[in-house]
Amino acid sequence: CQFFPSKEPWYLVYENFYYDPIFNDNGTCVRMTGKSREDGNTMFATAEFWPSPSMELDVALTSSPGYDVDNVIVITNPKEPSETFKLTIAYIESETCVIVRHSYVDEGRGCSYWVPESQLGKTIRCCEFIFDLLCGTPQKHAIYEEGGCPE
Template sequence: FKHTLQCLPLQEKWYTLYRNYESDPAFGGTDPCIEFTCLGPAVDGAFTFTVRYGDSSANLTLTLSASEGYTTQNLLHFQPIGRKLFSMLLTASYVDCMTCVVFRSTYLNEGACSLIVPESALGKELSCCDYLFDLLCDATPKFTIYDESCSK
């Protein structure tokens, strides 16, 4: 398990490969092709991201904090730019900057999980990531979000 901050700023695009829930109101509902792009280094402790889903996109800021009793910054607070009262909390359950991140979408519920991967890992064997997703997330059902049309 790596520290989430070690992966930031992201050096390439990351994609949601799959999740264990069908619709995500914060990231495009049931739209396919959820893509995360970091727009540069942190400014005042916050990273700026563009998230694309379907034919839409949104700019967000990301700040990190640690769960109670943790020293690792495993909580990710995404906030749409210009909407100070609205924030989405995700918990990083597993982080490997080269292959995948397993997130709990805590803004939905404790059991909602997604697996995101860097563009360089697309199409590669990710059995360790798949195993950890299934282990940590009770991954049935599993909804595929990414297909080859997403990176075009």
């Protein structure tokens, strides 16, 4: 999974559902920056949610049944280890976009669309088409707002 750890922050652009217990508390910006720990085997992410405070999350990559590539992102809040969430990578272009399914939303049908900082504000037709194809088009709740993220 080449987008994580990341060279640049990734931003949540939109979701096909309204409320996300991890990434969205009705804020205007969700930004994730992933890094490897010193041991080289584990990762963490700084998750920034404006206007709420940021938090450090433990991150692991694993394979779902039948796959031999790491296609599941397992996120754990180290302050609440019982809070573990799984995001399945539905589609990835490692320097352009990531579309993930949220196992904890609408029986796994919840999807979110992420782009790296260098792609903010750009129309990425292929990624947007694949989001619509995999996740449906009736509802897209915009999370990222230009100017909504502090520097």
